[in-house]
Amino acid sequence: MSILSDMRPTVGFASAPATRADFAAATNARGRGATGNIANRYEREFRLPMDDGWDSLEDLPLVDTGVIPEVAKSIISRNESPDISFDQSVNPYRGCEHGCSYCYARPTHAYMGLSPGLDFETRLFAKMNAPELLREELSAPGYVPKTIALGANTDTYQPIERKHRLTRRVLEVLAEFNHPVGIVTKSALVARDIDILKPMAEQGLVKVAISLTTLDAKLSRAMEPRAPTPARRLAAIELLAAAGVPVVAMVAPVIPALNDSEIEAILKSASAAGAFAATYVMLRLPLEVRDIFQQWLYANFPDRAPRVMALVRNVRGGRDNDSTFGRRMTGTGPYAWMIGRRFELACRKLGLNARKVTLAADRFRRPPQPGEQLTLL
Numbered sequence: 001m002s003i004l005s006d007m008r009p010t011v012g013f014a015s016a017p018a019t020r021a022d023f024a025a026a027t028n029a030r031g032r033g034a035t036g037n038i039a040n041r042y043e044r045e046f047r048l049p050m051d052d053g054w055d056s057l058e059d060l061p062l063v064d065t066g067v068i069p070e071v072a073k074s075i076i077s078r079n080e081s082p083d084i085s086f087d088q089s090v091n092p093y094r095g096c097e098h099g100c101s102y103c104y105a106r107p108t109h110a111y112m113g114l115s116p117g118l119d120f121e122t123r124l125f126a127k128m129n130a131p132e133l134l135r136e137e138l139s140a141p142g143y144v145p146k147t148i149a150l151g152a153n154t155d156t157y158q159p160i161e162r163k164h165r166l167t168r169r170v171l172e173v174l175a176e177f178n179h180p181v182g183i184v185t186k187s188a189l190v191a192r193d194i195d196i197l198k199p200m201a202e203q204g205l206v207k208v209a210i211s212l213t214t215l216d217a218k219l220s221r222a223m224e225p226r227a228p229t230p231a232r233r234l235a236a237i238e239l240l241a242a243a244g245v246p247v248v249a250m251v252a253p254v255i256p257a258l259n260d261s262e263i264e265a266i267l268k269s270a271s272a273a274g275a276f277a278a279t280y281v282m283l284r285l286p287l288e289v290r291d292i293f294q295q296w297l298y299a300n301f302p303d304r305a306p307r308v309m310a311l312v313r314n315v316r317g318g319r320d321n322d323s324t325f326g327r328r329m330t331g332t333g334p335y336a337w338m339i340g341r342r343f344e345l346a347c348r349k350l351g352l353n354a355r356k357v358t359l360a361a362d363r364f365r366r367p368p369q370p371g372e373q374l375t376l377l
Contacts, residue, residue, distance in 0.1 A: 033099030241274025256311030
Protein backbone atom coordinates (compact mmCIF):
# COMPACT_ATOMS: atom_id res chain seq x y z
CA MET A 1 0.00 0.00 0.00
CA SER A 2 1.28 3.47 -0.83
CA ILE A 3 2.37 5.82 1.94
CA LEU A 4 1.62 9.55 1.91
CA SER A 5 4.55 11.94 1.73
CA ASP A 6 5.47 14.15 4.69
CA MET A 7 3.42 17.07 3.36
CA ARG A 8 0.18 15.11 3.70
CA PRO A 9 -1.61 14.52 7.00
CA THR A 10 -1.28 11.05 8.49
CA VAL A 11 -4.66 11.62 10.17
CA GLY A 12 -4.48 8.83 12.70
CA PHE A 13 -3.50 6.01 10.37
CA ALA A 14 -0.30 3.99 10.51
CA SER A 15 -0.04 4.66 6.81
CA ALA A 16 -2.36 6.47 4.44
CA PRO A 17 -3.23 5.72 0.83
CA ALA A 18 -1.88 8.01 -1.84
CA THR A 19 -5.03 7.72 -3.91
CA ARG A 20 -8.61 6.57 -3.48
CA ALA A 21 -7.86 3.70 -5.88
CA ASP A 22 -5.10 2.46 -3.57
CA PHE A 23 -7.48 2.44 -0.62
CA ALA A 24 -10.35 0.88 -2.55
CA ALA A 25 -8.06 -1.90 -3.68
CA ALA A 26 -7.08 -2.55 -0.07
CA THR A 27 -10.47 -2.39 1.62
CA ASN A 28 -13.11 -2.67 -1.10
CA ALA A 29 -14.64 0.58 0.19
CA ARG A 30 -15.58 1.78 -3.27
CA GLY A 31 -18.52 4.16 -3.39
CA ARG A 32 -18.03 5.38 0.16
CA GLY A 33 -17.09 8.80 1.50
CA ALA A 34 -14.59 8.05 4.25
CA THR A 35 -11.34 6.46 3.16
CA GLY A 36 -11.11 4.24 6.22
CA ASN A 37 -12.16 3.53 9.77
CA ILE A 38 -10.22 6.15 11.65
CA ALA A 39 -9.96 5.42 15.37
CA ASN A 40 -12.47 7.38 17.41
CA ARG A 41 -11.27 9.78 20.07
CA TYR A 42 -11.93 7.31 22.91
CA GLU A 43 -9.70 4.54 21.55
CA ARG A 44 -6.02 4.06 22.25
CA GLU A 45 -5.18 1.98 19.21
CA PHE A 46 -6.30 1.55 15.62
CA ARG A 47 -5.92 -1.05 12.87
CA LEU A 48 -5.37 -0.65 9.16
CA PRO A 49 -5.37 -3.45 6.55
CA MET A 50 -1.97 -3.83 4.93
CA ASP A 51 -1.01 -5.88 1.89
CA ASP A 52 1.47 -8.53 3.04
CA GLY A 53 2.47 -9.39 -0.50
CA TRP A 54 0.28 -12.49 -0.72
CA ASP A 55 -2.69 -10.73 -2.35
CA SER A 56 -4.77 -11.48 0.73
CA LEU A 57 -6.65 -8.20 0.49
CA GLU A 58 -8.10 -9.11 -2.88
CA ASP A 59 -10.47 -11.52 -1.15
CA LEU A 60 -12.02 -8.86 1.08
CA PRO A 61 -15.77 -8.37 0.44
CA LEU A 62 -17.22 -5.00 -0.43
CA VAL A 63 -18.16 -2.87 2.56
CA ASP A 64 -21.93 -3.30 2.81
CA THR A 65 -24.47 -1.28 4.76
CA GLY A 66 -25.85 -2.88 7.90
CA VAL A 67 -28.82 -1.59 9.88
CA ILE A 68 -29.08 -2.34 13.60
CA PRO A 69 -32.58 -2.05 15.12
CA GLU A 70 -32.58 0.12 18.22
CA VAL A 71 -35.19 0.61 20.93
CA ALA A 72 -34.83 4.22 22.04
CA LYS A 73 -35.74 5.44 25.52
CA SER A 74 -36.71 8.93 24.34
CA ILE A 75 -37.00 10.57 20.93
CA ILE A 76 -37.18 14.37 21.29
CA SER A 77 -33.69 15.82 21.73
CA ARG A 78 -33.28 19.32 23.11
CA ASN A 79 -30.47 21.85 22.81
CA GLU A 80 -29.68 25.34 24.02
CA SER A 81 -27.41 26.43 21.15
CA PRO A 82 -27.93 30.16 20.58
CA ASP A 83 -27.00 30.12 16.89
CA ILE A 84 -29.55 27.63 15.53
CA SER A 85 -33.23 28.28 14.97
CA PHE A 86 -34.70 25.32 16.87
CA ASP A 87 -34.35 23.74 20.29
CA GLN A 88 -36.12 20.44 19.62
CA SER A 89 -35.21 17.72 17.13
CA VAL A 90 -36.04 14.14 16.24
CA ASN A 91 -33.53 11.78 14.63
CA PRO A 92 -34.95 8.35 13.71
CA TYR A 93 -31.51 7.12 12.55
CA ARG A 94 -27.92 7.14 13.80
CA GLY A 95 -25.25 7.28 11.13
CA CYS A 96 -25.87 8.20 7.51
CA GLU A 97 -25.33 6.24 4.32
CA HIS A 98 -24.90 9.35 2.19
CA GLY A 99 -21.22 9.20 3.15
CA CYS A 100 -20.33 12.91 3.11
CA SER A 101 -16.74 13.13 4.33
CA TYR A 102 -17.41 16.55 5.88
CA CYS A 103 -20.47 15.53 7.92
CA TYR A 104 -20.36 17.21 11.33
CA ALA A 105 -22.42 14.34 12.83
CA ARG A 106 -19.70 11.73 12.28
CA PRO A 107 -18.16 12.12 15.77
CA THR A 108 -21.43 10.93 17.38
CA HIS A 109 -20.64 7.37 16.29
CA ALA A 110 -17.78 7.36 18.79
CA TYR A 111 -20.41 7.24 21.56
CA MET A 112 -21.41 3.82 20.19
CA GLY A 113 -17.83 2.56 20.32
CA LEU A 114 -17.64 2.79 16.51
CA SER A 115 -15.53 4.72 14.05
CA PRO A 116 -16.71 8.08 12.70
CA GLY A 117 -15.20 6.88 9.39
CA LEU A 118 -16.64 3.98 7.41
CA ASP A 119 -18.65 2.74 10.40
CA PHE A 120 -20.65 5.97 10.39
CA GLU A 121 -21.91 5.33 6.86
CA THR A 122 -22.11 1.51 6.93
CA ARG A 123 -23.16 0.57 10.48
CA LEU A 124 -26.43 2.40 10.94
CA PHE A 125 -28.98 2.37 13.74
CA ALA A 126 -32.75 2.63 13.24
CA LYS A 127 -34.89 3.69 16.18
CA MET A 128 -37.75 1.35 15.46
CA ASN A 129 -40.02 2.76 18.17
CA ALA A 130 -39.51 6.42 17.17
CA PRO A 131 -43.13 7.08 16.05
CA GLU A 132 -44.62 5.48 19.16
CA LEU A 133 -42.24 7.34 21.46
CA LEU A 134 -43.03 10.62 19.72
CA ARG A 135 -46.76 10.13 20.19
CA GLU A 136 -46.18 9.38 23.85
CA GLU A 137 -43.99 12.44 24.42
CA LEU A 138 -46.34 14.79 22.55
CA SER A 139 -49.25 13.45 24.63
CA ALA A 140 -47.58 14.30 27.94
CA PRO A 141 -49.70 16.84 29.86
CA GLY A 142 -46.82 19.28 30.32
CA TYR A 143 -45.56 19.23 26.75
CA VAL A 144 -45.17 22.70 25.19
CA PRO A 145 -45.28 22.67 21.37
CA LYS A 146 -42.29 24.17 19.59
CA THR A 147 -40.97 23.47 16.10
CA ILE A 148 -39.29 20.07 15.85
CA ALA A 149 -36.38 19.73 13.44
CA LEU A 150 -36.09 16.52 11.43
CA GLY A 151 -32.60 15.84 10.07
CA ALA A 152 -30.71 18.07 12.50
CA ASN A 153 -28.09 15.38 13.06
CA THR A 154 -28.24 12.72 10.34
CA ASP A 155 -30.40 12.78 7.21
CA THR A 156 -33.84 11.37 7.92
CA TYR A 157 -34.32 10.66 4.20
CA GLN A 158 -31.13 8.68 3.70
CA PRO A 159 -31.44 5.51 1.54
CA ILE A 160 -32.55 3.16 4.36
CA GLU A 161 -35.67 5.29 4.83
CA ARG A 162 -37.07 3.70 1.67
CA LYS A 163 -37.37 0.41 3.54
CA HIS A 164 -37.90 1.43 7.16
CA ARG A 165 -40.16 4.46 6.56
CA LEU A 166 -39.56 5.78 10.08
CA THR A 167 -39.45 9.38 8.91
CA ARG A 168 -42.79 9.05 7.17
CA ARG A 169 -44.35 7.52 10.29
CA VAL A 170 -42.91 10.33 12.42
CA LEU A 171 -44.44 12.87 10.02
CA GLU A 172 -47.79 11.12 10.30
CA VAL A 173 -47.68 11.55 14.08
CA LEU A 174 -46.73 15.23 13.78
CA ALA A 175 -49.57 15.78 11.31
CA GLU A 176 -51.98 14.05 13.67
CA PHE A 177 -51.02 16.49 16.44
CA ASN A 178 -50.88 19.56 14.15
CA HIS A 179 -47.29 19.98 15.28
CA PRO A 180 -44.86 22.33 13.45
CA VAL A 181 -41.82 20.68 11.85
CA GLY A 182 -38.78 21.82 9.89
CA ILE A 183 -37.05 19.26 7.68
CA VAL A 184 -33.40 19.39 6.59
CA THR A 185 -32.28 16.93 3.92
CA LYS A 186 -30.22 16.48 0.79
CA SER A 187 -32.43 13.68 -0.48
CA ALA A 188 -35.06 13.85 -3.19
CA LEU A 189 -36.94 11.15 -1.25
CA VAL A 190 -38.63 13.93 0.74
CA ALA A 191 -40.94 14.46 -2.27
CA ARG A 192 -42.41 11.00 -1.59
CA ASP A 193 -44.22 12.46 1.41
CA ILE A 194 -45.90 15.38 -0.35
CA ASP A 195 -49.26 13.81 0.49
CA ILE A 196 -48.49 14.54 4.16
CA LEU A 197 -46.50 17.74 3.70
CA LYS A 198 -49.00 19.57 1.51
CA PRO A 199 -51.89 19.57 4.05
CA MET A 200 -49.43 20.51 6.79
CA ALA A 201 -48.10 23.40 4.69
CA GLU A 202 -51.66 24.68 4.18
CA GLN A 203 -51.86 25.08 7.96
CA GLY A 204 -48.42 26.67 8.26
CA LEU A 205 -46.93 23.63 9.97
CA VAL A 206 -43.95 22.70 7.80
CA LYS A 207 -41.04 23.95 5.76
CA VAL A 208 -38.27 21.98 4.07
CA ALA A 209 -34.61 22.88 3.64
CA ILE A 210 -32.77 21.05 0.88
CA SER A 211 -28.98 21.06 0.82
CA LEU A 212 -27.33 21.84 -2.52
CA THR A 213 -23.56 21.54 -2.19
CA THR A 214 -22.78 21.72 -5.89
CA LEU A 215 -24.40 21.58 -9.34
CA ASP A 216 -21.57 19.43 -10.66
CA ALA A 217 -22.75 15.80 -10.65
CA LYS A 218 -19.18 14.49 -10.71
CA LEU A 219 -18.12 16.58 -7.71
CA SER A 220 -21.33 15.66 -5.91
CA ARG A 221 -20.65 11.96 -6.44
CA ALA A 222 -17.20 12.39 -4.91
CA MET A 223 -18.35 14.49 -1.95
CA GLU A 224 -21.70 12.79 -1.27
CA PRO A 225 -21.35 9.35 -2.87
CA ARG A 226 -24.78 7.97 -1.94
CA ALA A 227 -26.84 11.15 -1.99
CA PRO A 228 -29.15 12.03 -4.92
CA THR A 229 -27.66 14.04 -7.77
CA PRO A 230 -28.03 17.84 -7.78
CA ALA A 231 -30.58 17.57 -10.61
CA ARG A 232 -32.81 15.30 -8.52
CA ARG A 233 -32.62 17.64 -5.55
CA LEU A 234 -33.64 20.59 -7.73
CA ALA A 235 -36.52 18.50 -9.05
CA ALA A 236 -37.58 17.82 -5.44
CA ILE A 237 -37.57 21.57 -4.73
CA GLU A 238 -39.78 22.09 -7.76
CA LEU A 239 -42.25 19.39 -6.70
CA LEU A 240 -42.48 20.65 -3.13
CA ALA A 241 -42.86 24.28 -4.16
CA ALA A 242 -45.57 23.36 -6.66
CA ALA A 243 -47.44 21.65 -3.81
CA GLY A 244 -47.25 24.82 -1.71
CA VAL A 245 -44.55 23.57 0.66
CA PRO A 246 -42.09 26.37 1.57
CA VAL A 247 -38.57 25.33 0.52
CA VAL A 248 -35.26 26.77 1.68
CA ALA A 249 -32.11 26.12 -0.35
CA MET A 250 -29.02 25.44 1.73
CA VAL A 251 -25.56 25.99 0.23
CA ALA A 252 -23.96 23.73 2.78
CA PRO A 253 -21.18 23.37 3.34
CA VAL A 254 -19.26 26.06 1.51
CA ILE A 255 -15.81 24.54 0.98
CA PRO A 256 -13.18 27.15 0.06
CA ALA A 257 -11.51 26.56 -3.31
CA LEU A 258 -13.75 23.57 -3.99
CA ASN A 259 -17.38 24.62 -4.37
CA ASP A 260 -17.40 28.29 -3.31
CA SER A 261 -17.30 29.46 -6.93
CA GLU A 262 -20.79 27.95 -7.43
CA ILE A 263 -22.67 29.98 -4.81
CA GLU A 264 -24.42 32.28 -7.29
CA ALA A 265 -25.23 29.46 -9.74
CA ILE A 266 -26.65 27.25 -6.98
CA LEU A 267 -28.87 30.04 -5.70
CA LYS A 268 -30.07 30.89 -9.21
CA SER A 269 -31.02 27.26 -9.90
CA ALA A 270 -32.74 26.87 -6.53
CA SER A 271 -34.71 30.08 -7.00
CA ALA A 272 -35.80 29.00 -10.47
CA ALA A 273 -36.98 25.69 -9.01
CA GLY A 274 -39.17 27.49 -6.47
CA ALA A 275 -37.13 28.02 -3.30
CA PHE A 276 -38.31 31.12 -1.43
CA ALA A 277 -35.27 31.47 0.84
CA ALA A 278 -31.66 30.39 1.18
CA THR A 279 -28.91 30.01 3.73
CA TYR A 280 -25.34 28.81 3.83
CA VAL A 281 -22.93 27.14 6.25
CA MET A 282 -19.15 27.33 6.10
CA LEU A 283 -17.30 24.01 6.25
CA ARG A 284 -16.94 22.76 9.82
CA LEU A 285 -14.33 20.18 10.85
CA PRO A 286 -15.02 19.18 14.48
CA LEU A 287 -13.12 16.36 16.20
CA GLU A 288 -12.52 13.34 13.93
CA VAL A 289 -14.16 15.05 10.94
CA ARG A 290 -10.98 17.07 10.43
CA ASP A 291 -8.91 13.96 9.73
CA ILE A 292 -11.59 12.17 7.72
CA PHE A 293 -12.13 15.18 5.48
CA GLN A 294 -8.41 15.72 4.92
CA GLN A 295 -7.91 12.09 3.96
CA TRP A 296 -10.78 12.38 1.48
CA LEU A 297 -9.46 15.70 0.18
CA TYR A 298 -5.92 14.47 -0.47
CA ALA A 299 -7.24 11.26 -2.04
CA ASN A 300 -9.55 13.09 -4.45
CA PHE A 301 -7.97 16.52 -4.99
CA PRO A 302 -4.27 16.24 -4.10
CA ASP A 303 -3.34 19.25 -6.22
CA ARG A 304 -5.95 21.48 -4.57
CA ALA A 305 -5.83 20.15 -1.02
CA PRO A 306 -3.14 22.48 0.43
CA ARG A 307 -5.02 25.53 -0.88
CA VAL A 308 -8.34 24.28 0.51
CA MET A 309 -6.94 23.68 3.97
CA ALA A 310 -5.09 27.01 3.99
CA LEU A 311 -8.36 28.83 3.32
CA VAL A 312 -10.23 26.71 5.88
CA ARG A 313 -7.71 27.84 8.50
CA ASN A 314 -8.04 31.40 7.23
CA VAL A 315 -11.74 31.47 8.09
CA ARG A 316 -11.20 29.63 11.39
CA GLY A 317 -8.68 31.95 12.98
CA GLY A 318 -5.68 29.86 11.97
CA ARG A 319 -7.16 26.59 13.24
CA ASP A 320 -8.84 23.69 11.46
CA ASN A 321 -12.07 24.34 13.33
CA ASP A 322 -13.70 26.97 15.50
CA SER A 323 -16.79 25.83 17.40
CA THR A 324 -17.53 29.21 18.99
CA PHE A 325 -21.25 30.03 18.91
CA GLY A 326 -21.97 32.83 16.46
CA ARG A 327 -18.85 32.07 14.39
CA ARG A 328 -18.99 28.35 13.68
CA MET A 329 -21.55 28.61 10.87
CA THR A 330 -19.98 31.48 8.92
CA GLY A 331 -16.34 31.77 9.97
CA THR A 332 -14.39 35.00 10.40
CA GLY A 333 -11.82 37.04 8.52
CA PRO A 334 -11.67 38.60 5.02
CA TYR A 335 -12.41 35.41 3.08
CA ALA A 336 -15.42 34.56 5.22
CA TRP A 337 -16.63 38.17 4.90
CA MET A 338 -16.39 37.93 1.10
CA ILE A 339 -18.40 34.71 1.04
CA GLY A 340 -21.09 36.32 3.16
CA ARG A 341 -21.35 39.38 0.97
CA ARG A 342 -21.51 37.31 -2.23
CA PHE A 343 -24.29 35.22 -0.74
CA GLU A 344 -26.28 38.25 0.42
CA LEU A 345 -25.94 40.02 -2.93
CA ALA A 346 -27.02 36.94 -4.90
CA CYS A 347 -30.05 36.44 -2.64
CA ARG A 348 -31.03 40.10 -3.03
CA LYS A 349 -30.85 39.93 -6.82
CA LEU A 350 -32.97 36.76 -6.88
CA GLY A 351 -35.51 37.92 -4.31
CA LEU A 352 -34.59 35.15 -1.89
CA ASN A 353 -35.18 35.73 1.84
CA ALA A 354 -37.58 38.58 1.00
CA ARG A 355 -40.20 37.01 3.26
CA LYS A 356 -40.15 34.88 6.37
CA VAL A 357 -42.14 31.75 7.07
CA THR A 358 -42.95 31.30 10.76
CA LEU A 359 -44.42 27.94 11.62
CA ALA A 360 -47.60 27.85 13.69
CA ALA A 361 -47.48 26.28 17.13
CA ASP A 362 -50.96 27.43 18.17
CA ARG A 363 -52.69 24.74 16.10
CA PHE A 364 -51.28 21.97 18.28
CA ARG A 365 -53.84 19.51 19.65
CA ARG A 366 -53.67 16.19 21.41
CA PRO A 367 -55.92 13.64 19.68
CA PRO A 368 -58.14 11.62 22.02
CA GLN A 369 -56.31 8.54 23.24
CA PRO A 370 -57.88 5.05 23.44
CA GLY A 371 -60.03 4.82 26.55
CA GLU A 372 -59.82 8.55 27.23
CA GLN A 373 -63.05 10.37 28.15
CA LEU A 374 -63.90 13.16 25.70
CA THR A 375 -64.51 16.70 26.94
CA LEU A 376 -67.93 18.31 26.50
CA LEU A 377 -66.50 21.60 25.14
